Amino acid sequence: MYEDLQIDIANKDSLTKWCTELKCSKKDLIDAVLTIGNKAKKVNDFLILNRKKKSDFR
Numbered sequence: 001m002y003e004d005l006q007i008d009i010a011n012k013d014s015l016t017k018w019c020t021e022l023k024c025s026k027k028d029l030i031d032a033v034l035t036i037g038n039k040a041k042k043v044n045d046f047l048i049l050n051r052k053k054k055s056d057f058r
Contacts, residue, residue: 005040018043022047
């Protein structure tokens with residue numbers, strides 16, 4: 001799904017878009033990118049594994 005996409009945390013619009021797409025906070029997204037790199041698939045997996053991604057369940 002996110003295989004070849006990259007996240008640009010320096011771009012405010014991109015940051016907001018990816019936070020919405022990955023259902024996470026800006027802080028968690030920035031931390032993930034700085035830790036694992038800017039590949040969207042790796043960031044998504046990192047957020048899931050570290051339970052930083054918000055669940056759709058309520």
